[in-house]
Amino acid sequence: MTTHSFSGTAQPRENHDFTSRELPPLLKIGVFPPLVDKQIRSIFTLLDEQELDQNPSQATKIGGIITRSNYRISTELIDRLPNLRIITTNGVGYDGIPVDYARQKNIVVTNTPDVLNKAVAELAIGLLLALLRRIPVADQFVRTGAWAQSPFPLGTNLAGKKIGIVGLGRIGKEIVQRLVPFDVDVSYYGRRSQDVPWTHFDSLVAMATHVDVMTLSCPGGKATHHLVDAAILKALGASGVIVNIARGTVISETDLCQALEAGTIQGAALDVFESEPLDDSPLRRFSNVILSPHIGSATVETRRQMAELAIQNLVSFFQTGKAITPVVA
Numbered sequence: 001m002t003t004h005s006f007s008g009t010a011q012p013r014e015n016h017d018f019t020s021r022e023l024p025p026l027l028k029i030g031v032f033p034p035l036v037d038k039q040i041r042s043i044f045t046l047l048d049e050q051e052l053d054q055n056p057s058q059a060t061k062i063g064g065i066i067t068r069s070n071y072r073i074s075t076e077l078i079d080r081l082p083n084l085r086i087i088t089t090n091g092v093g094y095d096g097i098p099v100d101y102a103r104q105k106n107i108v109v110t111n112t113p114d115v116l117n118k119a120v121a122e123l124a125i126g127l128l129l130a131l132l133r134r135i136p137v138a139d140q141f142v143r144t145g146a147w148a149q150s151p152f153p154l155g156t157n158l159a160g161k162k163i164g165i166v167g168l169g170r171i172g173k174e175i176v177q178r179l180v181p182f183d184v185d186v187s188y189y190g191r192r193s194q195d196v197p198w199t200h201f202d203s204l205v206a207m208a209t210h211v212d213v214m215t216l217s218c219p220g221g222k223a224t225h226h227l228v229d230a231a232i233l234k235a236l237g238a239s240g241v242i243v244n245i246a247r248g249t250v251i252s253e254t255d256l257c258q259a260l261e262a263g264t265i266q267g268a269a270l271d272v273f274e275s276e277p278l279d280d281s282p283l284r285r286f287s288n289v290i291l292s293p294h295i296g297s298a299t300v301e302t303r304r305q306m307a308e309l310a311i312q313n314l315v316s317f318f319q320t321g322k323a324i325t326p327v328v329a
């Protein structure tokens with residue numbers, strides 16, 4: 001990983017000169033779990049946007065933004081902060097941050113890769129098994145007493161399925177590592193073939209045609225926007241299912257709803273959505289769709305590690321001019 005090196009010589013964008021040991025106040029964008037909020041406040045003074053609006057003079061004191069990967073940072077917000085030098089997100093995705101604009105302004109952007117891979121991969125496996133065995137529906141079947149009327153309908157095995165991974169990055173590889181013991185056949189779609197023992201497809205429609213299950217673990221952003229559309233869903237087919245733990249923007253939700261309505265695919269398990277929190281979307285209507293509220297990394301252990309890495313990035317940058325995990329977009 002290339003480390004942005006300001007070698008301590010990065011000049012603040014105005015003459016507000018931090019002492020080498022001083023940690024400036026941060027602007028907090030987003031709601032953090034209490035344990036994470038407490039962790040960050042033990043090191044930094046935080047302001048939120050409301051406090052900044054009430055005290056505009058604080059803007060020149062803000063040295064960094066700390067946020068979460070499911071929030072968006074606007075260029076207008078960046079322009080409000082003349083001494084902003086770093087934007088740190090809790091999360092691996094940085095599609096909500098205008099990285100090119102930040103770079104033009106000599107602002108470092110950091111994320112928290114790797115520490116969340118296992119948690120996100122575990123959720124993907126959990127969602128897939130829940131989808132194939134219809135666990136949420138089965139739970140309601142027992143709770144409502146429907147079991148007394150009839151046996152629960154048959155599900156389907158994970159064993160023997162053909163799995164297609166869209167985005168064989170660090171999280172994608174963790175998913176595969178957990179899937180292989182289930183006796184499945186693994187393929188992956190991505191720009192380049194990798195030195196791995198699984199089948200590479202450079203055509204998504206070809207992989208969708210080949211597999212029974214498609215799991216999305218690619219980054220969000222322009223390059224993957226609506227990568228999965230009506231044509232891909234049609235290729236996945238009537239017994240096909242899709243699991244999305246990447247970004248909601250990777251799937252066209254309009255096309256997905258139409259495919260579910262028409263029975264073009266068997267079902268879907270979604271942890272992420274084009275707009276979050278999910279509104280009164282038609283997706284809520286389908287019993288063959290499992291919905292979870294963007295909880296891929298939402299475990300105590302993982303969020304603690306993410307916050308720790310985010311804090312380390314900020315402290316390291318303000319004290320040495322170098323971040324630990326800068327993004328290289």
Ligand code: 8YV
Nearest residue numbers: 068069070090091092093297
């Ligand atoms: C959430 C994620 O952003 O890491 C990512 O990119 O989407 C998740 O970890 C979570 O809200 C991070 O705090």
